[in-house]
Amino acid sequence: MPPETDTPHAHIADELPPPAVEEVSPGVYAYIQLDGTWGLNNTGFITGKDGVSVVDTCFTEARTRAFLRAIGGVTGLPVRTLINTHHHGDHTHGNYLLPGASIVGHELCRQTIIDTGIHTLRLLFPNVVWGDLELAPPFITFKERLDLFVDDLKLELHYMGPAHTTNDVAVWFPERRLLFTGDLVFNGGTPFVAMGSIAGSLTALERLRELDAETIVPGHGPVCGPEVMDGIEAYLRFLQETAKGAFESGLSPLEAARQTDLGDFAGWHDSERIAGNMHRAYSELRGEPAGTMLDFGSIAGDMIAFNGGQPVRCLA
Numbered sequence: 001m002p003p004e005t006d007t008p009h010a011h012i013a014d015e016l017p018p019p020a021v022e023e024v025s026p027g028v029y030a031y032i033q034l035d036g037t038w039g040l041n042n043t044g045f046i047t048g049k050d051g052v053s054v055v056d057t058c059f060t061e062a063r064t065r066a067f068l069r070a071i072g073g074v075t076g077l078p079v080r081t082l083i084n085t086h087h088h089g090d091h092t093h094g095n096y097l098l099p100g101a102s103i104v105g106h107e108l109c110r111q112t113i114i115d116t117g118i119h120t121l122r123l124l125f126p127n128v129v130w131g132d133l134e135l136a137p138p139f140i141t142f143k144e145r146l147d148l149f150v151d152d153l154k155l156e157l158h159y160m161g162p163a164h165t166t167n168d169v170a171v172w173f174p175e176r177r178l179l180f181t182g183d184l185v186f187n188g189g190t191p192f193v194a195m196g197s198i199a200g201s202l203t204a205l206e207r208l209r210e211l212d213a214e215t216i217v218p219g220h221g222p223v224c225g226p227e228v229m230d231g232i233e234a235y236l237r238f239l240q241e242t243a244k245g246a247f248e249s250g251l252s253p254l255e256a257a258r259q260t261d262l263g264d265f266a267g268w269h270d271s272e273r274i275a276g277n278m279h280r281a282y283s284e285l286r287g288e289p290a291g292t293m294l295d296f297g298s299i300a301g302d303m304i305a306f307n308g309g310q311p312v313r314c315l316a
Contacts, residue, residue, distance in 0.1 A: 036220035039316025041090040048150040051080035057094030059316040061131020064094025085182025087112040095136035105138030108167035113137035162197040162291030163204040179213035187221030194276035197290035243281030253278035275306040
């Protein structure tokens with residue numbers, strides 16, 4: 001393995017724009033990693049009088065260290081609180097690099113991280129340089145709702161799962177009409193619900209709309225407005241309808257994915273997720289409970305097969 005550095009993947013720097021810090025509300029910053037494909041997630045941070053609160057970390061050691069340097073470019077205050085929107089590694093792998101922070105997440109986020117350990121998905125992402133990752137799950141947990149404050153600014157944590165996963169949390173700033181969605185929202189990318197629920201994702205979108213946000217920081221892709229949820233809803237309903245016919249015809253999830261014309265959604269990146277999403281659609285058509293654990297090896301294998309037998313594109 002090549003020596004680790006704290007510069008995210010200089011060998012692919014020409015393929016990606018540098019991560020950007022965007023002040024989305026006074027004292028509230030989004031850290032945007034484009035192009036937003038596999039592993040290139042968004043995070044955020046909020047500055048207070050005495051410390052910083054952070055929303056999520058990054059997929060690799062190098063990318064989380066770059067995120068922490070970006071925070072340092074805005075403020076020298078210590079990070080005191082870290083919120084995880086869900087358990088996936090591109091939002092939690094860097095938790096251990098904030099040893100002084102109280103880590104907050106849904107109770108299922110904590111348990112899933114403990115149960116799966118450092119789950120780097122090497123089958124899907126064989127070329128990622130992970131760094132020396134360590135397990136650091138949330139140790140402050142909640143079931144449905146938790147309020148946090150940065151000075152007088154209120155952050156409402158709302159449990160929204162099962163949706164993208166079983167343990168999704170949205171971070172809502174009611175005074176600012178600002179919303180950090182985690183991976184309940186992808187902007188420009190294909191939604192991924194293989195580890196959660198299609199029906200639950202549609203319910204989560206309804207709940208997000210009810211908050212009436214003006215500004216959304218999605219889990220992946222550029223900062224946007226609530227209109228982006230219309231396309232996500234359309235994709236999820238398309239997925240349900242397409243899967244129903246294929247399921248009734250006796251096709252496998254991979255066969256169903258291969259015969260699907262993505263139409264308006266073909267331009268979204270990570271289109272191979274249709275193969276993984278079909279597994280979840282079939283689970284729901286079988287009447288299994290939302291969030292039922294599926295064989296991720298089969299899901300990953302089908303996405304690779306859909307991708308011509310090649311690992312999926314991941315520049316994290």
